[in-house]
Amino acid sequence: MAMIQRTHFMDLHYAKELQFEPYNVRSLGSAVLTSIHNFDVLRLLARLPIKEVSFQSILVLNNKAAPSVDGAYDHGYIRVRMPRVPVAQGGLDDYGRNVGQHLTVSQLAPNHQEAVTRTLLHEVAHHIQAQVRDNPGLRNEFARLWSAACKRRQTVSEYALEGQTDYWSELVVAAIAEPRIRRLDPEGIAFVLRALPQL
Numbered sequence: 001m002a003m004i005q006r007t008h009f010m011d012l013h014y015a016k017e018l019q020f021e022p023y024n025v026r027s028l029g030s031a032v033l034t035s036i037h038n039f040d041v042l043r044l045l046a047r048l049p050i051k052e053v054s055f056q057s058i059l060v061l062n063n064k065a066a067p068s069v070d071g072a073y074d075h076g077y078i079r080v081r082m083p084r085v086p087v088a089q090g091g092l093d094d095y096g097r098n099v100g101q102h103l104t105v106s107q108l109a110p111n112h113q114e115a116v117t118r119t120l121l122h123e124v125a126h127h128i129q130a131q132v133r134d135n136p137g138l139r140n141e142f143a144r145l146w147s148a149a150c151k152r153r154q155t156v157s158e159y160a161l162e163g164q165t166d167y168w169s170e171l172v173v174a175a176i177a178e179p180r181i182r183r184l185d186p187e188g189i190a191f192v193l194r195a196l197p198q199l
């Protein structure tokens with residue numbers, strides 16, 4: 001059984017047997033891209049095109065812990081992984097957490113689609129961060145905010161303290177999509193809201 005994973009075909013093929021909810025990776029991908037349209041990042045993407053976005057649907061078997069939706073960014077290429085755990089194994093995805101129990105802003109999403117959207121947004125934020133580094137005023141202010149966040153050990157998510165690049169990406173997702181946690185780092189959020197239109 002361990003061999004049947006990592007393909008969408010298998011997801012569909014075994015759906016009935018494993019009691020999956022109806023799931024269509026193509027419609028999920030387009031719904032996610034549609035909701036990205038609502039954000040103020042499209043103007044930037046027109047100028048700084050992403051080379052490729054791939055959505056990967058992963059069937060997870062014999063794994064007790066529900067893995068997170070996660071993403072990766074590498075020189076214009078974005079990959080978003082969307083694990084699916086059979087209902088019989090106790091759940092689908094790692095979303096819907098309460099504030100304070102979240103590692104990432106994506107985990108606070110109310111549903112799977114929104115978790116994927118936030119993960120994509122996080123990766124898109126990595127893509128546009130070079131524009132912040134190229135602007136000396138923004139770069140210095142951001143460095144100051146980052147070291148303050150490190151000293152207090154508190155910002156919008158634990159994952160944001162992994163490094164400067166994830167600090168930026170998690171702030172972007174919180175600023176755009178998650179009002180509940182803006183109070184955890186009001187200065188960081190204000191910076192992102194001021195910086196985005198300048199990029």
Ligand SMILES: [Zn+2]
Pocket residue numbers: 122126165166169
């Ligand atoms: Zn990241």
